[in-house]
Amino acid sequence: MYDQKISFENTEVAYASLSDKELKKAYWLFKMMSIQWLVNIGNSMITLCLKLNLPIQGIIKNTVFSHFCGGESLDESISLISRLKQNNIEVLLNYSVEGLEDAKGYQDTYEKTLNAIHFAKENPSVRAMCVKFTGYAHTDIWIKLQQNKELSAAERHEYLQAKSYIDKLCSEAVACDVHLYIDAEESWFQDSIDTLVDEMMEKYNQEDAYIFNTYQLYRNDKMEDFKKAHQRAMEKGYILGAKIVRGAYVEKENKYYQALGAKSPINDTKEASDKEFDDAVRYAVEHIATISLCCASHNEASNKLYFELLTQNNIVLNHKHVNSSQLLGMSDNITYNLSAMGMSTAKYMPFGPVKEVIPYLIRRAQENTSVEGQTSRELLLLEKEGKRRGI
Secondary structure, X not given: OOOOOOOOOOHHHHOOOOOHHHHHHHHHHHHHHOOHHHHHHHHHHHHHHHHOOOOOHHHHHHXXXXXXXXXXXXXXXXXXXXXXXXXXXXEEEEEOOOOOOOHHHHHHHHHHHHHHHHHHHHOOOEEEEEEOHHHOOOHHHHHHHHOOOOOOHHHHHHHHHHHHHHHHHHHHHHHOOOEEEEOOOOHHHHHHHHHHHHHHHHHHOOOOOOEEEEEEOOEOOHHHHHHHHHHHHHHHOOOEEEEEEOOXXXXXXXXXXXXXXXXXXXXXXXXXXXXXXXXXXXXXXXXXXXXXEEEEOOOHHHHHHHHHHHHHOOOOOOOOOEEEEEEOOOOHHHXXXXXXXXXXXXXXXXXXXXXXXXXXXXXXXXXXXXXXXXXXXXXXXXXXXXXXXXX
């Protein structure tokens, strides 16, 4: 047994890639996001200005966009990808254009994703492409599938086209030796997504994990689903690809079920979600031969647990089934310090036209004001590094 220690307090490692100017800019940005009313007004103003076609995209691109996104195109993202590579940090790419709810939009998303997979083949530090199934068929179709309702002829055609797109993306990912991560979505149609992801994993994960499903552990039923998915994989002889997260739709989920007069599947407390997440980490490490895990968390305690379980069980940190990931622009103290210890780490890197990525950026701003302690932690670490540098 080899027992290494991990600390997420080393800001010299965490911000080694940032110049003094970039460090100050990051501090200023998180300082702005720490002001709840300013974020609320800012989000409303951005939405209004875009509707009025006012020229604010340059301001957005040079502030929140440049901090949380790779670029407007793959070519624009190359410099940042190369910079991360210097610190042995990989990339999970995501074409973050949302709301294209027609055949042309779905085809465009498919083509952009396919192009990104080919791009990843030529850039080995790009580990994976991340997709949402609602990028290929209307949400209503996924809802009807979950409710076992019959699709109309047009809906059936749209679903089969979506399935064809998804199958081709999975096939191409395997051929290019690239992972495909399927993002989790809302609970009222997540089951229909899970069913198709399981089908793709059975088809393409026979030799190793290329296709990954995402499990949101803030749901009180997802630990059980995670175990059942693993059991299916064991029975059918494939590797389970699993990205575990706490979750991204707390308020939306609770409002949806409140309107129905039903119990929300979201855990009642943060502590319950923390326990579910950590239980999933433990379970995955116990079955590391048959589960390829991406621990996608900004929680320092969970990442520390992951690291300690691996070392205590003599699992090498660069094991092909061991991965950690955080969002670009957040929790660099976790990503860079884990990487420095030899673990495979990655940044989730969105790209796309500024105007189209606005919904993603608004969620990041809201997340940093709503997640308890997140912004203050970022500010504390940035301030600590600024003092260390004497700036």
